Every structure is written in C-alpha cells, then in structure tokens.
Amino acid sequence: xxxxxxxxxxxxxxxxxxxxxxxxxxxxxxxxxxxxxxxxxxxxxxxxxxxxxxxxxxxxxxxxxxxxxxxxxxxxxxxxxxxxxxxxxxxxxxxxxxxxxxxxxxxxxxxxxxxxx
Numbered sequence: 001x002x003x004x005x006x007x008x009x010x011x012x013x014x015x016x017x018x019x020x021x022x023x024x025x026x027x028x029x030x031x032x033x034x035x036x037x038x039x040x041x042x043x044x045x046x047x048x049x050x051x052x053x054x055x056x057x058x059x060x061x062x063x064x065x066x067x068x069x070x071x072x073x074x075x076x077x078x079x080x081x082x083x084x085x086x087x088x089x090x091x092x093x094x095x096x097x098x099x100x101x102x103x104x105x106x107x108x109x110x111x112x113x114x115x116x117x
Contacts, residue, residue, distance in 0.1 A: 050089050050090055051089070051090055051091070052087065052088070052089055053087075053088040053089075053091070054085050054086070054087055054088075054097070054108050055085060055086040055088065056077060056079065056085055056099070057077025057078050057079035057085075058077060058078050059075055059076060059077050059078060061075075082098075084096040084097065084098065084111060084112070085097055085098070085099060085108060087108060087110065093114050094113065094114055095110045095111075095112060095113050095114055096110070096111055096112040096114070097109050097110045097111050097112070098111055
C-alpha cells in the first residue's frame with residue numbers, strides 16, 4: 001500500500017482539520033434559547049438547599065466578656081458603616097455586597113462576584 005492510498009495511517013498524508021472546523025456549528029437560536037437550555041439542564045438542582053451567610057463584621061473577645069453580653073449590648077465590629085459585607089454560600093466566599101432596607105427588613109445587594117481561584 002502506498003502513502004496516497006485510502007486507509008493509510010500516516011498522519012502526513014491525511015487531510016488536516018482545523019480546530020475551528022471541529023467545533024459545533026453556530027446556531028442562530030439567540031441568547032434566550034441558550035439561557036433556557038441551561039436553566040432546563042439545572043432543573044435537577046433547583047431544590048437543593050444551600051446555606052447563605054452574610055458577614056457584617058468580626059470581633060474577638062474573651063469568654064468572660066461574651067458571658068456578660070445582654071440584650072441591647074453593642075458589639076464593635078471590624079468594619080465601617082457602608083463598607084462591603086461578605087456573602088458566603090455553604091461557607092465559601094462567593095460575593096460582596098451592601099446592606100439595604102426592603103420593606104422594613106434587611107437585605108443584601110450583591111456588588112461584586114468573587115471568581116473561584
């Protein structure tokens with residue numbers, strides 16, 4: 001069998017295929033179709049509970065001081081008013097945000113998403 005015959009395993013005689021040709025063809029479904037397809041793919045995890053925590057600030061104190069805390073006691077934290085709060089999901093930092101008031105309840109607006117490292 002010569003190098004030009006079909007079925008030859010010699011890579012130098014086979015037709016080269018570019019990386020772009022190997023990619024799936026572009027479909028003109030628009031961004032909404034892509035989002036819907038992804039949302040449907042995630043439907044199985046929609047009911048999985050997650051624990052969300054917002055850290056307003058931190059402080060250290062001895063146990064004796066902790067035992068003296070009472071209703072109305074003010075605890076000084078390591079953050080200033082208006083400074084970003086940390087948002088944790090399942091004990092993992094995922095975002096930072098600001099405290100907002102929504103219908104007489106506290107809420108958090110995300111201002112920065114933390115990219116995983």
